[in-house]
Amino acid sequence: MALQIKVCGMKDADNICELAKLPIDYIGFIFYNQSQRCVKQMPEVEIPTSIRKVGVFVNQTVTEIQKKIKEAGLQLVQLHGAENPEICEQVRHMGVQVIKAFGIHEDFDWEKLTQYSTHVDYFLFDTESKQYGGTGRTFDWEILKGYNLSTPYFLSGGLSTENIRSASLITDNRLIGLDLNSRFEITPGLKNIKELQKALNRIVYE
Numbered sequence: 107m108a109l110q111i112k113v114c115g116m117k118d119a120d121n122i123c124e125l126a127k128l129p130i131d132y133i134g135f136i137f138y139n140q141s142q143r144c145v146k147q148m149p150e151v152e153i154p155t156s157i158r159k160v161g162v163f164v165n166q167t168v169t170e171i172q173k174k175i176k177e178a179g180l181q182l183v184q185l186h187g188a189e190n191p192e193i194c195e196q197v198r199h200m201g202v203q204v205i206k207a208f209g210i211h212e213d214f215d216w217e218k219l220t221q222y223s224t225h226v227d228y229f230l231f232d233t234e235s236k237q238y239g240g241t242g243r244t245f246d247w248e249i250l251k252g253y254n255l256s257t258p259y260f261l262s263g264g265l266s267t268e269n270i271r272s273a274s275l276i277t278d279n280r281l282i283g284l285d286l287n288s289r290f291e292i293t294p295g296l297k298n299i300k301e302l303q304k305a306l307n308r309i310v311y312e
Contacts, residue, residue, distance in 0.1 A: 108311045109274055109281070109282070109283060109284060109309060109311050110131040110132065110260075110282055110283035110284075111129070111130040111131050111132070111283060111284055111286065111306065111309075112130070112131065112132035112133075112134055112160065112260060112283055112284070112285045112286065113125055113128075113130055113132070113133060113134065113286050113287070113290075113297065113302065114132075114133075114134030114136070114143075114160070114162065114262075114285055114286070114287045115134060115136055115141075115143035115287045115288070115291070115294070115295055115297075116133055116134065116135060116143075116145075116149075116295065116297070117135075117143060117145055117149065117295035117296070118149065118295065118296055119149035119150065119151045121296055121297055121299070122149055122151050122153065123151055124299045125297060125299060125302070126151075126153055126154055126157055128299070128302060128303060128306060129306060130157060130306075131156075131157065131158065131283065132157065132158050132159075132160050132182070132283070133153060133157055133158075133159055133160065134160040134161075134162055134184065134285075134287075135148065135159065135160065135161055135162065135178060135180075136162040137161055137162060137163055137166070137170075137174050138162060138163060138164040138166070138186070140164075141164075142294035142295065143287075143294050143295040148177065148178045158181045158182060159178060159179060159180050159181055159182070160180065160181070160182040160183070160184055160205070161174050161175065161178060161180040161182070161183050161184065162184045162186055163183060163184070163185055163186065163187070164185075164186045164187040165187035165188060165189065166187075168193065168196050168197065171183060171197055171200070172197075172200055175200055175201075175202055180202055181202055181203065182202055182203045182204070182205060182227075183197050183200075183202050183203075183204055183205070184204075184205040184206075184207055184230060185197065185204065185205070185206050185207065186207040186230075186232075189206070191221050191222050191224075191225040191226075192225075194206055194222060194225040194226050195225040198225065198226070198227070203227040203228070204225070204226045204227055204228075205226065205227065205228045205229070205230050205260065206222050206226045206228075206229055206230070207229070207230040207231075207232055207262070208229060208230070208231060208232070209232055209233060209234030209235055210231045210232065210233065210234060210245045210249055210250075210263070211233075211234040211245065211249075212246065212249060214234075214249065214252070216252045216253055216254060216255075219253075219255055219257075220255065222257075223255050223256075223257045226257065227257075227258075228257065228258050228259060228260060228282070228283075229257055229258075229259040229260070230259060230260040230261075230262050230285060231245075231250065231253075231259055231260070231261055231262065231263070232245075232262040232263045232285075233245045233262075233263035233264060243263060243264045244263050244264035244265070244269065245263055245264075247261075247273070247276060250276070250278065253280070255280075256280065257280070258280050258281070258282040259280055259281060259282065260281075260282065260283040260284065260285045261273055261276070261281060261283070261284055261285065262284075262285035262287070264288075264289060265284055265285065265286050265287075265289060265305075266289035266290070266305070267289075267290075267301055267304050267305040267308065270284065270286075270305045270308055270309055271308040271309065271310065274308075274309040274310045274311070275310055284309070286302065286305070290302050290305070
C-alpha cells in the first residue's frame with residue numbers, strides 16, 4: 107500500500123490553501139491550548155474532499171472533542187495524551203477514526219499497546235516528549251522492531267527533507283503514513299510549502 111502523508115499543525119488559511127495543492131492525504135489541526143500551533147478558530151478555507159481533516163487533542167474531555175468534531179468537520183481524531191482505551195472507544199463512536207499517539211524511547215513498553223489495539227484505528231509513534239510532540243527530534247527507528255501488533259501506524263517525530271526518504275524505505279507493511287510537522291515550519295503553524303514539495307519528491311511510495 108502506498109504511503110500516506112499527514113501534515114500537522116496547520117493554522118493559516120492561505121498556507122492551508124497552498125498545502126492543499128500538494129499530494130497529501132491528511133491535514134492536522136491542533137486543539138491543545140498549550141501548543142504554539144493551537145487553532146482557536148478554524149480557518150475558513152475549502153479543503154479538497156480527497157484530504158481528510160484530523161483534530162489533535164491532549165487529555166481533553168469527550169465533550170470538548172465532540173464539539174470540535176462538529177465545528178471543524180473532523181474525520182479523524184488524534185489523541186496525544188494519556189487517554190485510556192475507553193476514551194478512545196467513546197470518541198470512535200462519534201463517527202470518526204481514532205489515532206492514538208505514543209512517545210517512543212529505547213525502554214518503551216510495547217505491551218501497553220495491546221489494550222488499545224481493538225479501540226483505535228491507527229497508532230502514531232512520535233519521539234517521547236513532555237510537550238506532546240512538535241519537538242523536531244527523531245527516535246531510533248530500530249525500536250519499531252519491538253512492535254508486534256497488527257494495528258497500522260503513522261511515523262512521526264523529526265521527519266525532514268533529509269531523512270524522509272529513509273523513513274519511506276522502512277520495510278513494515280503496518281507503516282501506512284508519515285506525519286510531517288515542525289521540521290517544515292517557517293514559524294509554528296506556518297509551513298514551508300517549497301520544502302514540503304521537495305520532501306514529497308524524495309518519498310518512495312511503493
